[in-house]
Amino acid sequence: MFQGLSEKLQETFKKLRGKGKLNEADVNAAMRDVRMALLEADVNFKVVKDFVAKVKERAVGAEVLESLSPAQQVVKIVHEELIALMGGAESKIQISPKPPTIIMLVGLQGAGKTTHAAKLASLLKKQGKHPLMVACDIYRPAAVKQLEVLGEQIKVPVFAQAGRAAAEIARAAVEYAFKQGADVLIIDTAGRLHINEELMGELQEIKAQVQPQEILLVVDAMTGQDAVNVAETFHARLGLDGVILTKLDGDTRGGAALSVRAVTGCPIKFAGVGEKIEALEAFYPDRMASRILGMGDVLTLIEKAQEAFDEKKAQEMQQKLRKQEFSLEDFLEQMQQLKKMGPLSSIMEMIPGIGKQLKDVTIDEKDMAHVEAIIRSMTSDERRKPSIIKDSRKRRIAKGSGTSIQEVGRLLKQFEQMQKMMKQFAGGLPGGLGKGKKGKRAGLPFVR
Amino acid sequence: MAGFFSQLKQGLVKTRQNFVDKVGELLTGRRKIDEELYEALEEALIRSDAGVNTAMELVEKLRQEAKNRKLTEAQELREVLQELVADLLGAGKPLNLAERGPTVILVVGVNGVGKTTTIGKLANYFRREGKRVILAAGDTFRAAAIDQLEIWGERSEAEVVKQKEGADPAAVAFDAIQAAKSRQADIVLMDTAGRLHNKVNLMEELRKVKRVITREIPAAPHEVLLVLDATTGQNAIQQAKLFQETAGVTGIVLTKLDGTAKGGVVLGIQGEVRIPVKWIGIGEGMDDLRPFVPRDFAAALFSGLDEADG
Ligand SMILES: Nc1nc2c(ncn2[C@@H]2O[C@H](COP(=O)(O)OP(=O)(O)OP(=O)(O)O)[C@@H](O)[C@H]2O)c(=O)[nH]1
Numbered sequence A: 001m002f003q004g005l006s007e008k009l010q011e012t013f014k015k016l017r018g019k020g021k022l023n024e025a026d027v028n029a030a031m032r033d034v035r036m037a038l039l040e041a042d043v044n045f046k047v048v049k050d051f052v053a054k055v056k057e058r059a060v061g062a063e064v065l066e067s068l069s070p071a072q073q074v075v076k077i078v079h080e081e082l083i084a085l086m087g088g089a090e091s092k093i094q095i096s097p098k099p100p101t102i103i104m105l106v107g108l109q110g111a112g113k114t115t116h117a118a119k120l121a122s123l124l125k126k127q128g129k130h131p132l133m134v135a136c137d138i139y140r141p142a143a144v145k146q147l148e149v150l151g152e153q154i155k156v157p158v159f160a161q162a163g164r165a166a167a168e169i170a171r172a173a174v175e176y177a178f179k180q181g182a183d184v185l186i187i188d189t190a191g192r193l194h195i196n197e198e199l200m201g202e203l204q205e206i207k208a209q210v211q212p213q214e215i216l217l218v219v220d221a222m223t224g225q226d227a228v229n230v231a232e233t234f235h236a237r238l239g240l241d242g243v244i245l246t247k248l249d250g251d252t253r254g255g256a257a258l259s260v261r262a263v264t265g266c267p268i269k270f271a272g273v274g275e276k277i278e279a280l281e282a283f284y285p286d287r288m289a290s291r292i293l294g295m296g297d298v299l300t301l302i303e304k305a306q307e308a309f310d311e312k313k314a315q316e317m318q319q320k321l322r323k324q325e326f327s328l329e330d331f332l333e334q335m336q337q338l339k340k341m342g343p344l345s346s347i348m349e350m351i352p353g354i355g356k357q358l359k360d361v362t363i364d365e366k367d368m369a370h371v372e373a374i375i376r377s378m379t380s381d382e383r384r385k386p387s388i389i390k391d392s393r394k395r396r397i398a399k400g401s402g403t404s405i406q407e408v409g410r411l412l413k414q415f416e417q418m419q420k421m422m423k424q425f426a427g428g429l430p431g432g433l434g435k436g437k438k439g440k441r442a443g444l445p446f447v448r
Numbered sequence B: 001m002a003g004f005f006s007q008l009k010q011g012l013v014k015t016r017q018n019f020v021d022k023v024g025e026l027l028t029g030r031r032k033i034d035e036e037l038y039e040a041l042e043e044a045l046i047r048s049d050a051g052v053n054t055a056m057e058l059v060e061k062l063r064q065e066a067k068n069r070k071l072t073e074a075q076e077l078r079e080v081l082q083e084l085v086a087d088l089l090g091a092g093k094p095l096n097l098a099e100r101g102p103t104v105i106l107v108v109g110v111n112g113v114g115k116t117t118t119i120g121k122l123a124n125y126f127r128r129e130g131k132r133v134i135l136a137a138g139d140t141f142r143a144a145a146i147d148q149l150e151i152w153g154e155r156s157e158a159e160v161v162k163q164k165e166g167a168d169p170a171a172v173a174f175d176a177i178q179a180a181k182s183r184q185a186d187i188v189l190m191d192t193a194g195r196l197h198n199k200v201n202l203m204e205e206l207r208k209v210k211r212v213i214t215r216e217i218p219a220a221p222h223e224v225l226l227v228l229d230a231t232t233g234q235n236a237i238q239q240a241k242l243f244q245e246t247a248g249v250t251g252i253v254l255t256k257l258d259g260t261a262k263g264g265v266v267l268g269i270q271g272e273v274r275i276p277v278k279w280i281g282i283g284e285g286m287d288d289l290r291p292f293v294p295r296d297f298a299a300a301l302f303s304g305l306d307e308a309d310g
């Protein structure tokens, strides 16, 4: 359902002028796509508005780099701005010079606080700390029990007291930590709505009692437009220090990450990527940016393309394509350029829209080697005019390349189809490698 | 319903303190219909999580209707939009109950959306109707999930059928159905572990649970309820699609509508897979479950906006 942003941009830019500087009309057209992509990814409406305005400012008049298409240039700018907004990787817990360090987890119901209390405890324990988990969710049925079970699993003690207020429990836990020599306290709190006055007051009370070093908002990565309201209110009431983004092992685009960051300014410190205790990762703004845009690892690809491609050659190729003079000779050259970019499968994965379809496609590196060998066994006449290759030539080529006549035949046929396709898409250079679900071939938009 | 509305509105009032909202201003009074108004409505829909495409489609339809009906005033437009939203959602559907023998209701969804709580609420609802209810502790994975369900069993006075943590959920389903048959229970509410829809193994496990249920009672499960958290964005569409494919979802329970999220994504879902919303959750208590009324939901999407200037 989601179309990657760069694919959309590619479409948009097809209608536009080619090179040079990005002019205002081009950028406006592109920003419509950017806006749609961000909204589809659940970035908050208002955050999108601000973001797009900012990017537009930077993009208008920007020089399009030699080796990039205008669409790529826009993607690059958008991507960079997203990363800048989401901040550097700061997956650190502030450790208090005077132990215990107190970490408090807060958030809506069902966000994953309890699980992440245990994940954090386990991580800190591995780093040589002596954590203590504190069960302050006194409302949800069996929440205390859940924390206790997890504590047992990871061999971290759990402090719980029946019949007392959450803030009292937290306070008692600090005293207990002193006695027990625990150096990190992780306080699990009940999930609550940000508009619940009474329960928000309870959190403030806990904060006042124990003065945590870190108050972390636990946010479900699947959260939609409401993420800003939630984050803003929690931040206003408690003064957040960071965010844990959970359930990133799902297939959500995760625009909430951007929304939350934009309204609180707090760094996202950790990402939850599974139900297992170990499934806790540092947060990588660059990956998140690509994910929000639905683009695989596009930036890497752009960088690689920049390195590997000779701009002049690419333009010649483009010319040939337009005039449909693309020969097997050119094809061979393309393959050489592609090879410089690394293993084909990893490149394909990075191309938006292809990643998902990869399941249906088998790109065998061996096949590619065969293709190359076959073309190399042809004379230059044959490469330029494959139609002259009849049976006896096929036999010779197969022999020379160590392949079979069938393989040679197949390649010729595929090439013929590819040429036909090019007539349809005179714009971009077809990869001719991947076959989409509906038999639509996914082009290699970055090979320009 | 009154409580539900005032709660929803309260939430919206709070929200507005953070975001100056123009929609309400635009929709009230004797204002004439203009482009700005359509844009504001589209914005309101997007901000309810309806999704960009759904929002644009709805507003496009609205333009058509406004033309056809020759509307001129903003207030009228709002009513038509509410109509369109309600139409998209379809009529509220009652639960499908077995004519004879136990009705089996399988409850599914991603982690933390409110499955177990919804089961507690449903148990309470059926108990009040004088039904004999069995809860099946099918979440054998999450720590203390069984204990959690047992507490709901006590609260609602429903019997809980369980095995040990780590047991096969299909085996729990089997046990629960046997128990229901032998004890002549009316309703079996089957809890399942939260699972992300893109986890193939876990979805296969769910398929197996369903298969075992159908093997024991051919017409069962009579309902497969997908629990969705109203706070969820566009990913809920993916959830609906994949749970539908795996488990044949018959209805949606939209939870956490007592917050400020509006759950507009159920509109987007209708465009992809038609699954009726059957219940809404409006709190953590046993009574915080309401039947879904499309017109009320549509009204709530834009409610509170009236007082935007006040
Ligand atoms: N405010 C509010 N909270 C709810 C609602 N429904 C459930 N909750 C809360 O959401 C949290 C998660 O609910 P559960 O019922 O445990 O969710 P679940 O889907 O069973 O979770 P897992 O089994 O862990 O996947 C709990 O704190 C519930 O009290 C609702 O309608 N409104």
Ligand SMILES: [Mg+2]
Pocket (backbone or CB within 6 Å): B115, B116, B117, B139, B145, B191, B192, B193, B194
């Ligand atoms: Mg549960």
